[in-house]
Amino acid sequence: MNKKDVILCIDDEQIILNSLSKQLIRKFGTRFEYEFAESGEEGLEIIEELEEEGKTIVMAISDQIMPGMYGDEFLTQFHQLYPKSIKILLTGQAALDSAMNAINKADLYRYLTKPWNEDDFLLTVVRGLQQYYLQDKATILLAEVHHRVKNNLTIISSLLELQVNEIKDKDQKLPFQQSINRVHSIAKVHELMYDTNNMASVEINEYLHRILPTIQQTLRGDKDIDLELDIPPYRLDMNQCIPLGLMFNELLTNSIKYAFEDQNEGKISISMTAIGRELHFVYEDDGNGFSEAKSFENSTNLGLTLVNLQLQQLECDYQVFTEGKFKLNFNFLANQIDSNVHSDLIE
16 A cells, blocks of 8 residues: 655644644645654654654645744754655744744744635645645756756767868878867766766766766877865856866866877876865976966957856856966855755646
């Protein structure tokens, strides 16, 4: 027998619990299992029992003013156990500070004032359940989108590689190889999102370790160029991850092509420091340096022009040093990552 999902209701007044029970059963019948508690402490005990039975609580509806544990406190603890479940707060007072506390700490879906209108209450419950059940469906659909995009980019890359194989001149091959690396930089973001089943962000450390050594190997030729990466774990959304990957692709390509023309060996290092949401990067090679990089805005070099475009897209503050080396310091503010999916599909 399939286990039913659970809606948990908390209120210290039995008459309120009876009213919630009648309204929910009129709307949903036996589709759900309903649990009722007269305090936050009792609610936590019920949660523990339900977990032992392997049941899932999809929604918690709690009164605010109760003896012992207040509703916002209960929902905060509930959120730690069930971050994706829907939380609704009922209050008989205009307790905006309690609602704001629940919003901030428990990811509150809605708060309703007592006495509530039954139609409004049930509509709120229905919309909350829609959001809950569509999270998994949306994740599956997004994963499929990322998978297909990655596959299409792989096809484009393969076509470019076929073209490269027909070209005999080494210098003529290089622009195609650069384009292949750019396509790979974008494809790897979609690949990581699909592989890790995280549709909101990419682990920047893993991403850069996947793309940059490949670029180094394909472009360095006979030179002994060492690449050092010092990137701590940090999740970045794809809208910032892609321009960051493209920028490092261009920087690494330009260093390998131009910085070590008179050298048989060299070193390239990339490091990152995170201070809250502010990310600080340092890119440096120990090559010859070159004056054109002092002004990305006026560069006639395609690679440096692309670097400038990515710096603008990320809204970076940056400094460039080119005396006897090339060094770029830049920083930007990471976007807030929101993994919640909002939709309207349940009746």
